[in-house]
Amino acid sequence: METKKLTNKKLSLQAFSRAAQYAEEYISGVRERRVGPSPSDLDALENLNSTLLCEGVNAQQVISDLHRYASPATVASTGGRFFGLVVGGSTPAAMGASVLNAAWDQVAVLEESAPSAIYLERIAADWLLQLLGLPKKSSVGFTTGSSMANMVCLAAARNYQYAKLDIDLVRTGLAGAPPLRIIVSEESHVTVHKALSILGIGTGQLVKARCDRQGRVRIDCFPKMDESTIVCLQAGNVNSGHFDPFSEIIPKAREAGAWVHIDGAFGLWASASPLKAYLTEGVELADSWAVDGHKWLNTPYDCGVAICKDAEAVYRVMTTQAPYLQEGGGRPPKDMVPEFSRRARGVEVWAAIQEMGTDGVAELIERCCSYARQLAQGLLDMGYELLNEVVLNQVVATIGSEDELHRIVRAVQEGGVCWFGTTVWQGKTALRLSVSSWATNDEDIILSLESIRRATREVLDME
Template sequence: MSSPAPSTDQRGGDPQSAKSRLVLDAARRAATYIDGCRDRGVFPTRQAVSDLARFPRDLAREPVPAHEVLAMLDEVGSPATVVSTAGRYFGYVNGGTDPVAAAAAVLVGAWDQNVALPVMSPVAAHLDELAARWSCQLLGLPDTAVAAFCSGATIANLTGILAARDALLHRAGWSVERRGLAGAPALRVVASAEIHASVVKALRAAGFGADQIERAPTDDRGRVLVDRFPAVDDRTVVLLQAGNVDTGHSDPFDQLIPVVRDRGGWVHVDGAFGLWAAASETQRHLVAGVESADSWATDAHKWLNAPYDSGIAICRDPEDLRRAVASHAAYLSTDAERAPAHLGLQMSQRARGAEVWAILAGRGRRGVADLVDSLCAHATRMAALLAAGGARVLVPTVLNQVLVRFDDDETTDAVIAAVQADRTCWVAGTEWHGHRAMRVSVCDAATTVTDIEIAAAAILRCRRALDVT
């Protein structure tokens, strides 16, 4: 029997050839975009934002040629992007993109693999397992720990909280899978007073309201106070954090976790960026004892500089994780030891692990440690330059977070607005213990010493300009 003739696209050519030409065009445009990033302001111009109106508001009735769609995306969309991958974006703890990860994302996107079950993609499953295991090793977590890639720390936190909830109820003789939550034994939630908003959202999704959260008092750096920590028992979920989102400081894990676990409670750690301090011998002491927790959440798209989006949920005991999130259906059955569909909330999922594998394979242990150390050094340098220029550093700088203030709330907000309008760099505002502050998050692997010096000079220039006006 002869092979069927290949189908054709709208112009009568081979659709696969047309697809490859389109991908090559996209790659060329992407390379041009990357090459021009450092010549642009970090935030788009008002004109570029205004030009977004050129995107049609109404859906076209007839098809539009793919090359025209791509051209519009690049010509109208690219100028309106925030340049977060060229070394001078310091807002929202957004990581940049490691070059090999950016390149891997192009190839992995062309693969278009669903990593839910190993049989769906042997290569995606293999790289997923390697990247997950290497991540746990870099973070110094127990050999038993299992990691699962997800969309970000919010979902990773939710995954850890679900594992905690179901595990504690299982120990109490209650099966959430069979009986649900109505009538279940009551659980307590004790969380750092500084716990991130994403954790509160995750708690709500897991069935815990804000009024059920007992807030553990913190010190002036955002760390839980050991001597004021509530008593816990075997029905308690404790939520701590590695890397306060404003200050970078971490809770005293080595003093708190053993007490909670000895009493039968569960400790979950939100370590969206701060957990990666464990990958550096120089910074590891800042998260000492974190490896003793029961579950952890972190991001690969922050400090590790994987493409968005890429979070990691990690659980000490794989059975606790599977009990909470495994899917049960005949067509999903597998004898594979690791199946991502049974380790997270998603069934279908893209091969995030392949991009993380590319970063870890390229950097190795030393490269990841060097990345952590360099960004910490950049943050320390930024704090010193701003302090020398008259800013008040509110909290001793650790890890990659710098928290500063200029005179009063009004001046601080005015400086932040001026810096954002200046476009040399981009910083965010926050509130720290009742006062407005500027938060500088140094999270892009592309950042250099020169970038820090240029950015600090721009911030101080904007401050001085306020006195003139």
């Protein structure tokens, strides 16, 4: 038995050592490799599609095969020239913490099951509230992303508003309950609609607030609110980067008895920047907020954060009881998010904030915004039409016909220097650049603009 234990220990260490070696190789070469995989890299994935084996393969061989065939077929989002989908990189400390967190393999259900991890999550929660300027007694739940964070907050909002109508959804469910009034922006992100649908709120219940040309809800024709209303606003439009007028809408919502939720997946981080905080004026007046760690805080995937001013409202919806769980004081993590068994995502949040500090987080936000402006100016110089006011880290621009624009973007992606995608904004097909990574530097911007310029000239047959 003792020999077997030693053998298992040795095998684990060998596999971990091999993985660390390959991870270092991957990271050290990420700037020199293609941002998107080549067709041959994708074809090589077939080498991993073996028949289901009766006897397993040596752990080191498994890791070697992963690195040989899967690493080249990844998208280099940890480098500095990935500008798609509002994806951050992963800071050194956050990446290292993720590795250590995997080795710990803590079940972050209760403090008793993961004492150090839960301790770190509580510190991270406090730091997040300070960075974002939100009420210090708010609940903070770590989720897979802002999709789930939106659902947590909107679940709390739904039950809270029904409770004011003397309906206890925990006991009765939605059967027979009158519909709530749900106000969403015309530009609400799809994850808000997905969360509402999962919560039993159909599209027929949604009242859409009209927006201006930058995707901000208009105050002059904002829908009527009452005590059965949930209002969903946005911090950082996924295309334009703009913000809804919180300081003008939220006081009226509070007076009417409405609950205000803010989807701030990436835009809420503007609060951490002295230069950009003006965009989030009044955001602290809301009732709940959703934000991602894996976007602008640059933690590894996956990490979202559900924040709610009324912690009890979340607890009443998410709490679970089981005789085998010996709970201590306070509200355990399992009772503040949907997941029962969960990894301690807050560990990487703690590491990223500890590594950067408040000044570093602010500098990250401001540097990305500066690079976005440089990209926008470069596109204008090439003859592109800029479709948004670049107030944050988003750039939306178009040129030529729809087909030509798609060909330009495809040529850039195939070139491998940088990666971004397309969108449709204000009725026009456009390219969309999202600058969110700590790893992006001056050279990355220069190389990316050169790649776009070459592709644009080739497709449009420009001199």
